[in-house]
Amino acid sequence: MNLITLAAPVSFSMASVLAVLLDVLNVPFGPFTYLASCFVTILAALAARTLWIRRYSDSRTAATCGVLGANGPVPLSTKLQRLWPLVVFAAVAIPAAIIAYRYVRGFGQPDNLSQTFDNVYHLNAIRHIAETQNGSSLTLGNLTEASAGFYPAAMHDLMALVFMLGGSSVMEVVNIGTVVIGAVIWPLSCIFLITRIVGNQATAILAAGVLSAGFSAFPYLMVAFGVLYPNHAAIAILPAALGLGIEALGLSPCKPSSIWPPLIGLAVVAPGLALAHPSAIVALIGFGAAPVLAALVRSWRLFRRRKTTARRLQIWLVFTVAYLAVALLVWVTIRPSLAAAPWTPFQSNARAIGEVLTSAPMGTTAAWVMMVLTVIGIYVCARRLGQFWWVLAMYAFGGALYLIVSSWALGDFRTFWTGVWYNDSFRLAALLPAVTLPLAVMGTQWLTWRLRALCDSLAARGKVNPQKLPPVIQPIAARLPSYTGVAAAVAAVLVLGAAAQGGTLSNVQQRLDTIFETKQDSYLLTTDETSMLAILPDLVPRTDVVVANPRTGGSLVYAVSNRKTLAPHIFGDRTPDEQYLLDHWAEAAYNNKVCPIVKELHAYWALDFGDFEVVPGDEPFIGLRDLSDGSAPGMRLEKSIGKVNLYRVTACD
Structure with missing residues (x-):
């Protein structure tokens, strides 16, 4: 799962960084140079790994370079272990089918295009990269020599590579790529993040997958509005990058065998995230502040219990101060000019808070299932505040950004916090699912744990002491198999996932159904x-x-x-x-x-x-x-x- 999940973020980094380097070297950017560079990179990585093992491993140790946490099967009973591949398949296949269906339904025809003004740039940029064989983010600019400059091109680079391999039209390549990003990369990225927060648990993995398709704000909103393809790609891989950061800080229940795998993974994924859209790397830094502080608090607690040294605590303190200083510098530096940030607030504080809590930003229908699960997740975190306060903090930070951008008055304070995202409520709304999903999954786990305990108790009492059960239940309890609790938990997750597809997605689906439709009075192309x-x-x-x-x-x-x-x-x-x-x-x-x-x-x-x-x-x-x-x-x-x-x-x- 780790390798499959990180394949896409690494590909974004590989394509975007390679495009910049090839432009400097005056070498064409295309499928051959991309595949050849990937092959050389793989050989270099294998060589580095071999040298590492030979230098730091003895004859009794297979490898010390380590692997990521949550790298094996879920700890199930022997009888249920064979169901592990089915759990993973369902966790990926169900959201993939749902999101793909919604996208394909919205697109209508494979070569339909979004009738929005941003699409003029994105489609032409892909053609430009394929035509010039230059995909450098440093020079893409506004697609002319006179306006050459920086524009994040990771998504365009990958789409252009596919187009150069034989795509029939730019529109078809973009639509297919959009489906892959939303329906495959996003659920995998969400599952990766959840396993870093609650561990490698079957219920959590299944819930993360099926619930990832139930938010109107992402992935659907970035395609229905804009159209913001770069943000769509960047936010899809954001949870994976955040999960790597959490694991590198040592907060994950499933520890890596060493600190190097998550650190190297984060270093490799970060360029692709930044060159997909710089605002995503700023979001990563912002969301990552809470886990960094949590790591410092953990070190302080260990020091007070005499389980770590003062030097180690000092290292964490210096790292935290440096992180916050760099975060502030990045926050005020990586942002567009105010001339490109014209969006204004449009609602009250109370309404904005309600939209955050009900996972219904931008005036969509309240997601009641998500709201209930989120509230339960908040309760779970509150009960285990010492362990999960930073999860609540990430959620509060994301919600605060949306509150500020959508309901606070124009001014320097609002621009300081939300100017990175053009002061645009849509862009910040799209970030909410990444920090809401962990709470929703924890709420789902709480419900399924209690449902499973109830079913297991009924099954056990039905076989051992049925007379203490109500007469109506006795014959049912006596026939319940031993795996009833597990089956009920799985069924509950699937039911919750199906219920999350209710009215909350109707508004955004309606816009998807119309924004790609070509009519005599269409907005962009009739x-x-x-x-x-x-x-x-x-x-x-x-x-x-x-x-x-x-x-x-x-x-x-x-x-x-x-x-x-x-x-x-x-x-x-x-x-x-x-x-x-x-x-x-x-x-x-x-x-x-x-x-x-x-x-x-x-x-x-x-x-x-x-x-x-x-x-x-x-x-x-x-x-x-x-x-x-x-x-x-x-x-x-x-x-x-x-x-x-x-x-x-x-x-x-």
Whole structure:
């Protein structure tokens, strides 16, 4: 399970870091270089492990480099041990089926796209990486040379690799990749985290899996809103990274054989998490503060009991102070400018607290099952406060962030805490399941423990002393097999998982069902615009460039039709020549400056998708506004579908 779970986070790190290194070395980024680099990395890791064993192991020790905790089968009875693979399979397969079904239902067709403005960038970025064979997060920027700069590209890199291996379209690759991230990586990551908090227990593993599919805030919200594919990928692997940190701090019930496996694992996973989206690494640091303080408290308690040395306590104290100092530095440094963080609060404090407690952020229907399990989980932690206070603290921290961003007044205090996430309530709502799930699982365990004890007691008394039972129950208790308690516990977990799929997910499912639908009045691409992009490769030569307004969806000609465009993203800088064409392209017949630039850039074509823009604002693309009324001379209408037009400039022939 450990290896399977960490395969995805490690792949994110491998792809994103490799893309940066290959760009520095001027080597193409593609499937061959990725697979070759993976092979070399594996050989290097095996060689390092061999040298480690030879240096630090004696003839009686197999290895001292160690393994992660919770690395074996669940401690079940001999009769039930053979059911362990079935438990793991169910814990992964059930949420995978549920989440995949919801996603596929929302997508409709494999090549449908999200009708949201962020998608202009994400789809074009994947095409850009595949086209240029450069996926460096340091230069991806806004997809033009003039706006080269940092943008977290881990998700785009992996999607581009799949596309380069033979994907039929960028949209299909993105949709399939999104299903894999949400339906497979997220449940595995959740299970990994839970085993680091409560141990390698069958009920906890099964509950973590089935309940991971029951939160509206994640994984569904990041696909239904935005669309925020990078956040979707980053948050999916966040629980695994958090679990590695908890294990490295020694708080996990299942201890690793040495501190090195979780430390190395965290060091390997962290780059992929940061380059999937930097806000996720900030969230990891924020959530990790409570476990770090818990490790310091544990060391203090051991010192008072004379079970550890003063030097060891001092080391933990120095580490904690350093961690908090670095956390503060990262917190105030890794954040966008206020100009990119326009979201405002929209509700009261009381409502925000209620949404956190009922796992119903952003106004969705209350998740009553999750609320009951969470409250019971809080009770369990309160009863064992010395052991689990830090689990409560992580939950409180996540809830406080959502409370501040969604209900507190605008100002420096709000921006300090939530500016990392653009002051956006949606992004912080998506973090809540990662810290709510541990409490919900602990609540599920509490219920199943009592149900199992009741069933076992009935079965035992039915065979040994049935006369003390009510007459109605006696014949039933006498027939109960010895495994009744286990069966009842498993059934209870499955019932709770099914109940969690109730009304709480209806709102987000409804948005999923509509946001990927292509209609005549769709927000980003209408049916006519989609039809135009489908036939455009037959009309426009491969070497030519299409001028289009990205705010109308026209720039998706790059991702969908594989034809370059001057403005592949709604935002970003352009070269002076590119900007001049965006301002004056339709003036080619009478503006002497236009045609030389058209010929140099091969920008002979223009798409007119009308005047509806997904992000209305100032008019930076005025060079196309004379096309729709036919007032621009020197232009030929090459193709028209409804109100969608494709023009070619003839004045420059």
